Amino acid sequence: FVLAGLLLVLHGVPAPVPPFTLARFAVDNLGNFLQINVFLGIFNLIPLPPFDGGHVVQGLLPRAAAIHYAKLARYGFPLLLVLLFVLPMISPQTDIVHRFVAPIAGAATDFFFGIAYLGAG
Template sequence: MESLISTLAIWALPVLLAITLHEAAHGYVARHFGDPTADLAGRITLNPLKHIDPVGTVLVPAGILALTSLVGAGGMLFGWAKPVPVDFGRLRKPKSDMFWVAAAGPFVNLLMAIAWAALFKLAVTLPYTDYTVPMMKMADAGMHINGILMLLNLLPIPPLDGGRIAVSLLPNRLAWQYARLEPFGFPILLVLLFTGVLGSILGPLLAMFRFVLALFFGH
């Protein structure tokens, strides 16, 4: 039980920041390009309570961590927040601006992964204290969850960010046809998850991403 509480304490802040700032970034960039929908809904905020999905932000990540901590088994840690409402029709240039709105979330996860990597380096460099190991573990968790969310959301499956990025880049006719896959995106993702295909795709990509971070910061 003590191990579970310790694991949840280490992962809580990185998971919460990774998921909520991802969503807030979508709303901020959408407002910048002319769509105030998220702003009017109060979703351009750092208040995590505005973004938390009880299942995706709390139960799913906590359940995976509990399995990992208690029985040494569990799937790849991931989660989600309440999607930020975006009316793409209100963007000044809907198709091209969609690229920036969709890319904002993964880009923020990249920035957070870099920030956590810098914190890990700082913890290693400073004189050892009682806070050194917890700081290193939290920084490691931050790199992991932000790497996962960045890579997962860049998969070209609508309605993931990668799917919307693909729609913004495709010629109009192909973009329209590709966008019609959006209602099937979540079921496709679930099939990939439970068949292990998702893990086999994201696992090597995450390992490469972590290697690049370690190389850059000299971990």
Template sequence: MTEWLPELLAAILAAVLAITLHEAAHGYAALAMGDDTAARAGRLSLNPLRHVDRVGTVILPGLLVLFQLLTIGRVEVMFGWAKPVPVDIGRLRNPRFGMVLVAAAGPAMNVFLAWCAAMLAHPLDGLAGVLPPEAMEFAIRFVVLSILANLLLGLFNLLPVPPLDGGRIMVGLLPRGPAMALARLEPAGLVIVLLLLFVLPRLAPSLDIMGGLAALVTGPGFRLILQLAGHGV
């Protein structure tokens, strides 16, 4: 177990930062659009503890990491959620378009964090031979897992199902009729997402959405972020 501990800690740290800063971005975007609900609720904060959901931010990601370490010996996929930041759409300037920007802020933050993690690899090159091998290995693990966690979380949230960010973006962009029809799915949105992720692949393995997202993130997505951060392929 001790040989897995550094990767476990790096994975949990990467997941917690990705999830909580994703939620914080929603709050800051809402404030910029005129809604201070998150600020009044004490949720306009970069402190991860303000956004942590015990199950979605700690227990589930931790169990996923442990399961992967026990079965394949490495961490490839992480999934979780934080406490949603409260947004009052009625207080937004231009509520419909404002909600699109608020929803898009979360995935945009994840892409930015993935890029920041890739940029951290540059100073790490200069620290080779200076840091102890264990510290260097932990730093590299954190960089890699941060890129993967942020890209996966950002892409997952862009699925066009309310209450995911992609669903709310679609509600703001579609014509009124289809937008209202899609918005009415929100009360059942979590059930729909769970069915798509865990039931559909069993019925039709070729429609494994999470597997497809993971393949996109660990392949072309990972290479693209490295290139944007100035690394060679």
């Protein structure tokens, strides 16, 4: 996220870039890269065992609960498939990416773009 913030500040520096130039192409793709980077960072924080968020949860739980939570790791990938693909097909309200990850990633990206545009003047 620090890299995303730094690059977004740089994104805002080349103030008005003319359309249809290599500089405009670079600035637009830098913004796309940063949005993807922030989204993947937030997505990786989902509290499931295959992700870093699962390791964070395991570290925050009391030892006995962490041991039981660690046993879920062998079911992490099938659980991930069910949560990301099966449940949203059955009930669209259970789409965790659309309902939870995307709004947080969007807010974080808007925050970084806000910093970039403040820095650009």
